[in-house]
Amino acid sequence: MAKRVGGRRPAAKRRGGVPPGARKATRKAAAIGKMIYAFGGRRTDGRAALRDLLGGKGANLAEMARLGMPVPPGFTITTEVCAHVTEHDDYPPGLQAEIERQLARIETAMGRRFGDPDNPLLLSVRSGARASMPGMMDTVLNLGLNPQSVQGLIRTSGNPRFAYDCYRRFVQMFGDVVLGLRPEGTDEVDPFEALIEACKQARGVTRDSDLGADDLRHLADDFKRLVRQRVGRVFPDDPMQQLRLAIGAVFGSWKNARAASYRRLHAIPDHWGTAVNVQAMVFGNLGDDSATGVAFTRNPANGARGIYGEFLANAQGEDVVAGIRTPQQISRASAEARGADMGMSAAERRHRFPSLEESMPARYKELVRFARTLERHYRDMQDLEFTIERGRLWMLQTRTGKRTTAAALKMAVDMAGEKLIDRRTAVLRVQPKDLDQLLHPQLDRSGKPPLLAKGLPASPGAVSGEVVFSAEDAVAAAAEGRKTILVRIETSPEDIEGMHVAQGILTARGGMTSHAAVVARGMGTCCVAGCGELQIDYAAQRFSVGGRSVARGERITLDGGTGEVFLGVVPTETRQLGKDFGTFMKWADGFRRLQVRANADTPGDAAVALHFGAEGIGLCRTEHMFFQPDRIEAVREMILATTLAERQRALAKLLPMQKGDFLGILRTMAGLPVTIRLLDPPLHEFLPNTDAELAGIAADLGVAVATLRKVRDSLHEANPMLGHRGCRLAITYPEIYAMQVRAIVEATCELRREGVRVHPEIMIPLVATARELEVLRAEVVAAARDASARYTRTLQPPIGTMIELPRAALRAADIAQFADFFSFGTNDLTQTTFGLSRDDAGRFLSTYVMRGLLPVDPFVSLDQEGVGELIRLGVERGRSTHKALKVGICGEHGGDPESIAFCHRVGLDYVSCSPFRVPIARLAAAHAALRTDGVGGARASD
Numbered sequence: 001m002a003k004r005v006g007g008r009r010p011a012a013k014r015r016g017g018v019p020p021g022a023r024k025a026t027r028k029a030a031a032i033g034k035m036i037y038a039f040g041g042r043r044t045d046g047r048a049a050l051r052d053l054l055g056g057k058g059a060n061l062a063e064m065a066r067l068g069m070p071v072p073p074g075f076t077i078t079t080e081v082c083a084h085v086t087e088h089d090d091y092p093p094g095l096q097a098e099i100e101r102q103l104a105r106i107e108t109a110m111g112r113r114f115g116d117p118d119n120p121l122l123l124s125v126r127s128g129a130r131a132s133m134p135g136m137m138d139t140v141l142n143l144g145l146n147p148q149s150v151q152g153l154i155r156t157s158g159n160p161r162f163a164y165d166c167y168r169r170f171v172q173m174f175g176d177v178v179l180g181l182r183p184e185g186t187d188e189v190d191p192f193e194a195l196i197e198a199c200k201q202a203r204g205v206t207r208d209s210d211l212g213a214d215d216l217r218h219l220a221d222d223f224k225r226l227v228r229q230r231v232g233r234v235f236p237d238d239p240m241q242q243l244r245l246a247i248g249a250v251f252g253s254w255k256n257a258r259a260a261s262y263r264r265l266h267a268i269p270d271h272w273g274t275a276v277n278v279q280a281m282v283f284g285n286l287g288d289d290s291a292t293g294v295a296f297t298r299n300p301a302n303g304a305r306g307i308y309g310e311f312l313a314n315a316q317g318e319d320v321v322a323g324i325r326t327p328q329q330i331s332r333a334s335a336e337a338r339g340a341d342m343g344m345s346a347a348e349r350r351h352r353f354p355s356l357e358e359s360m361p362a363r364y365k366e367l368v369r370f371a372r373t374l375e376r377h378y379r380d381m382q383d384l385e386f387t388i389e390r391g392r393l394w395m396l397q398t399r400t401g402k403r404t405t406a407a408a409l410k411m412a413v414d415m416a417g418e419k420l421i422d423r424r425t426a427v428l429r430v431q432p433k434d435l436d437q438l439l440h441p442q443l444d445r446s447g448k449p450p451l452l453a454k455g456l457p458a459s460p461g462a463v464s465g466e467v468v469f470s471a472e473d474a475v476a477a478a479a480e481g482r483k484t485i486l487v488r489i490e491t492s493p494e495d496i497e498g499m500h501v502a503q504g505i506l507t508a509r510g511g512m513t514s515h516a517a518v519v520a521r522g523m524g525t526c527c528v529a530g531c532g533e534l535q536i537d538y539a540a541q542r543f544s545v546g547g548r549s550v551a552r553g554e555r556i557t558l559d560g561g562t563g564e565v566f567l568g569v570v571p572t573e574t575r576q577l578g579k580d581f582g583t584f585m586k587w588a589d590g591f592r593r594l595q596v597r598a599n600a601d602t603p604g605d606a607a608v609a610l611h612f613g614a615e616g617i618g619l620c621r622t623e624h625m626f627f628q629p630d631r632i633e634a635v636r637e638m639i640l641a642t643t644l645a646e647r648q649r650a651l652a653k654l655l656p657m658q659k660g661d662f663l664g665i666l667r668t669m670a671g672l673p674v675t676i677r678l679l680d681p682p683l684h685e686f687l688p689n690t691d692a693e694l695a696g697i698a699a700d701l702g703v704a705v706a707t708l709r710k711v712r713d714s715l716h717e718a719n720p721m722l723g724h725r726g727c728r729l730a731i732t733y734p735e736i737y738a739m740q741v742r743a744i745v746e747a748t749c750e751l752r753r754e755g756v757r758v759h760p761e762i763m764i765p766l767v768a769t770a771r772e773l774e775v776l777r778a779e780v781v782a783a784a785r786d787a788s789a790r791y792t793r794t795l796q797p798p799i800g801t802m803i804e805l806p807r808a809a810l811r812a813a814d815i816a817q818f819a820d821f822f823s824f825g826t827n828d829l830t831q832t833t834f835g836l837s838r839d840d841a842g843r844f845l846s847t848y849v850m851r852g853l854l855p856v857d858p859f860v861s862l863d864q865e866g867v868g869e870l871i872r873l874g875v876e877r878g879r880s881t882h883k884a885l886k887v888g889i890c891g892e893h894g895g896d897p898e899s900i901a902f903c904h905r906v907g908l909d910y911v912s913c914s915p916f917r918v919p920i921a922r923l924a925a926a927h928a929a930l931r932t933d934g935v936g937g938a939r940a941s942d
Contacts, residue, residue, distance in 0.1 A: 032080045036098045039065045040073030041109030053078050055275030057128030060398045069370055069395045073109040074279030075102040082273035085251045110280050115239035119156055120149035122281040125246040129274040132399055135515050136262045137274060138177040138253035140246040142170035146237035162286055164216035171223040178249040179231050195222050250276045258496050265500050282394045284387040285316050291388040292317045295330055297375040300403040303410030307331055307371050311356050332357045363393050374398050379420050381411055402521050404460050405437040409580045423587045432897040432924035439916050443559050444573040449566040453545045455531030457563040458517035463503040463526045464557040464569040467550055469538055471498025485556055487543055489536050491516040504558040508534040526560035592925035595910035598918050603664035609915040613922055616673040618912020619890035623681050631657045635686045640711055651739040658743035666751055666758040675761040676744055678737050682725040726766025730776055738783040745787035745795050760797045763823060767801045770814035777818045804828035809874035816878035816885050824871050826891030830858050833867050862899035872906045897924035904928035
């Protein structure tokens, strides 16, 4: 055996573990620049601006060190090295030698030696991508321990239990992360945890902390034997080999399934890669004068200013986020509020759960000072990790903290008021899609729903669903359209797919900084965490609380704002948006150029749209009015008519009904434009399908069933989306549009006579040729003239068309000669461009997205290369012959932020979306202006 020098092999002998060929130069390796950046101690190479190269964690560790904060020394291996390792499955030349040089620097700074049997230096090896991916990639702690160095740790700490606890943790984590010993199948209990449980049962104890030093030493040996049996490898005792393998495993975790899923869900590019951070270990589990915790510079749930977070005395960092022990609050005020929620007296709370402010006041003040410094430096709320080792505070991480949308709004408004940021930055701080959290209803408690339990309000929202106990069941239920609540003892990164599709998450363990809480807040998913009353039995697929048992499939309701869990489905009511929302949206409106309208078909929808700030109605679908029970009979009578006179009699019955609809909608939207689309769907959609329905309707209409069936069959189309619908109906039956135009004009004239300002716009759907629009425009103008003559005035509303066919976009210059406006119907334009049926394509589009054949479902976010190119051409060609042409879109893409950014770039005048997405569209339009134009649109007023 080679002679040990200071606990390490001589440099020439340290190659074990490096893949064959690691020293061979390649073209790729030559392209890599500086591979390692030091931080902490007396040298710091990196800085926050190098985030793409060092990842978020490495860049921020370097920045904290530059600010003079106590950061354990370490080094960051860059994302460029990750790309090399991913491509070549090999270290680039020179990396190993540089790692050894950096280790020597850390040893000097800490006064310890890596692998030394007398005074060992232990390391953490952590991932750190440029985008935060909490818990998705791998970490190894306490690296460098073996049977010799653990004795040195005993001597330096004076605490055998601490030393063997570190060793047990290291062998368990290394065996899992690096050597791949994990449960086989979804039913097996974690094999390491099974051994721990067996040891506790043999000792007659219930908590891990009750196990002694000898128990932990034997567990570490049992773990190593288990690795040899299950993996077929001897657990490595050489610290340098441990380090090489751990670095490789952390780089490799960039490609694991959960990390890949997280990147897909959050649109993080695969080619970014991760950095690896190797850092000296500091210990929060050395006694009552030691601790570890997570803190936020403001409350991530509600945005309140002031340090907020949790810690555990005598614990390692993973204990805080894993929820193994009930966390303590950092500030006294939070601890008092938590104690009140738990029904504790002040004295009992101080004894059982003292705050950091109370138990370590000097370290609390130091932490508060660092928190304020970091928030001022980064000009944003920070998420901090810290460890206190024997009374000394160490800062382990800072990053921009995830937060609820309500908190994000409050922070943005407050920070602008504090002059920490300007209004432009404040508006960009909140992502448009995140507003969806605020627009959901809240629970209606008037019925006094039965309370099951209460946990921590980890992520707000009010949701109901059926109970499931695994991510797989949540995914399966979502595929069938069922709403679920994912119930877990605690979540782990492997649950990410289920957490994404579940309506809510409920955990028995964990605090406000647990995995479930952090990930749920980032996703905008309702979450109640740390509900300790729950007794969850995965095998029986049920949980019990307070004598009540709830099985898989039963329905419960979560209130993520209060932490309450209710039995059954609780009704909801509209949420009050608050003052911060109004202030923030006013700022956003000052920057945007695009107008935002809503798709609305009733006065109620129109009122909701106004409430959310819509500037008009961009699509009023008249066919939705025809389906109402009080008028469907007249519609069917019109369809069954065999002569023009019969058809006109039926339409005369519909006229007052349509007029009433328009009176209500136009009155509600007084002063704002309302774009009314004339009848669009094929007539067969108004007829029944079953024989029983046919018989009932035939009796009501006084016709033979055979006659009605014959009419229905004659109207059947193989592909109705491309059939006899839209303007083609009006070419065949011009009296239908004539009735609708008369209803619009009469409603307009009567409201104007009352002094109500109304602005109807008439839209003709599915035009493919200029000649179609020319003919129909003349007929609409004539009908409007005739209808308005009764009111001794001539009324001619603007007349436009919906561009939803590729030919119409290509021939837009011709069509624009007869149009006052264009509205791109992006739903149908997507269908006709791709040759896809929106109703059927869902069966396979997800596979296309998963395999990278499409970047996203084109019905969710606009296909900018294909459909977008047609829109771009349509706008350019339409305005080439009609310079004042007003142009918008009215498909559901009008509520998608990426699609809205495209609409801004191509010069549209407005977007139209569903009422509840109007605020999202308003903010997205502001973001588009700020990011595309740099300083905002014409209405910027900051």
